Amino acid sequence: MNSTTALAWFARHELRLAWREWLAIMTAGRRGRKRAALIAVIVFAAIMHLPAYAVIGRFATLELPLDRSALIVMTAAIFLAWALMLSQAIESVTRVFYARADLDLIMSSPARIISAPCKFLCAEGAVSTSTIRKARKES
Amino acid sequence: MKPVESALQVRGLTKRFDRLAVDALDLTVQPGEFYALLGPNGAGKSTTLRMVAGLLRPDAGTVGVFGIDALANPQAAKRIMAWVSDEPMIYDKLTPLEYLEFVAGLWAIDPAISEPAAHELLFSLGLQPHLYERCEGFSKGMRQKVALAGALVHDPRLIILDEPLTGLDAVSARHVKGLLGDRVRAGCTVIMTTHILEVAERMADRIGVIAAGRLVAEGTLAELRQQNGHHSLEDMFIALVGAETETAAA
Numbered sequence: 001m002n003s004t005t006a007l008a009w010f011a012r013h014e015l016r017l018a019w020r021e022w023l024a025i026m027t028a029g030r031r032g033r034k035r036a037a038l039i040a041v042i043v044f045a046a047i048m049h050l051p052a053y054a055v056i057g058r059f060a061t062l063e064l065p066l067d068r069s070a071l072i073v074m075t076a077a078i079f080l081a082w083a084l085m086l087s088q089a090i091e092s093v094t095r096v097f098y099a100r101a102d103l104d105l106i107m108s109s110p111a112r113i114i115s116a117p118c119k120f121l122c123a124e125g126a127v128s129t130s131t132i133r134k135a136r137k138e139s
Numbered sequence: 140m141k142p143v144e145s146a147l148q149v150r151g152l153t154k155r156f157d158r159l160a161v162d163a164l165d166l167t168v169q170p171g172e173f174y175a176l177l178g179p180n181g182a183g184k185s186t187t188l189r190m191v192a193g194l195l196r197p198d199a200g201t202v203g204v205f206g207i208d209a210l211a212n213p214q215a216a217k218r219i220m221a222w223v224s225d226e227p228m229i230y231d232k233l234t235p236l237e238y239l240e241f242v243a244g245l246w247a248i249d250p251a252i253s254e255p256a257a258h259e260l261l262f263s264l265g266l267q268p269h270l271y272e273r274c275e276g277f278s279k280g281m282r283q284k285v286a287l288a289g290a291l292v293h294d295p296r297l298i299i300l301d302e303p304l305t306g307l308d309a310v311s312a313r314h315v316k317g318l319l320g321d322r323v324r325a326g327c328t329v330i331m332t333t334h335i336l337e338v339a340e341r342m343a344d345r346i347g348v349i350a351a352g353r354l355v356a357e358g359t360l361a362e363l364r365q366q367n368g369h370h371s372l373e374d375m376f377i378a379l380v381g382a383e384t385e386t387a388a389a
Binding site: 009013016017020021024100101102104105106107108109110111112 | 192193194213214215217218220221222224226228230232233241242244245246247289
């Protein structure tokens, strides 16, 4: 297995775990609730569009080129959202790292690519994906 | 004639944390041997095995695994080794089969080989009814068995186990002991730490007693009896460890 394949393989493993953990939270651990959870998520996302529209709807009429104040507000809003997601992702991945404690298994294997920092990045990528999912749902 | 390579050859292995955990330890285990490493809590057993498994870097010394320098070429050594810790980690959200598939992937084993091996291992450990259940609801014994199956899926030549029987019920312990016995008979080398002296007495070809990071006694059960003049391993162990602990304290 070369480095790229190993990284992709490991990222797939992390995504599978992150997806199942997220689904377990959404369905409270009951597999029969998948459909109800999916409907609830869609309804929730639809409802959250109302406050989102109230906040950013007024920018919809803006026309190019944008003035300085509009650019500052938009950049600040994007930066704030990005910083929030990043801090959430780092906090979550650290928690996952300690909760799983799978480094012994991985470090005792001959997989060369899977060093601790690489594993951290893959886990962070997977957790970030779920954080973005969460953030999108809430925005 | 080419001399037989030791399965494990440790020379002058040293590790210091706040105190000296392993003190210039020498240890040799022959291929096909079941070696039990005994010692009181904090004696340096787990630290020694973690260094052998490549999870800790020693401060000094050498580790050879079937002639491979495990410090200079850890990947080659890890390829033929398996490590099972006393608190094995398995993923709650995976089924035993998926877990074994993941472990086989870490060792880059072809799924065409690892899948039948995984089924066979889980079957031999009595986990067949739970192949497609996620591990989140498993008892400690079941988790230990899944971890053990994971360690064996790449068919290692050297298996290192840290307290594998702690917390297992009698049936699970028998499954694990049976599987390890089968592996040794098939030519695999097993090194195991345990606090259960009866297991060492019954299963091990040779026993090493470690105290304060040093090997204070080693040999077959008969040799240890002869050297120490005690009939039971428990009496021997207490005499050896007690004496060493007093020396270390002095």
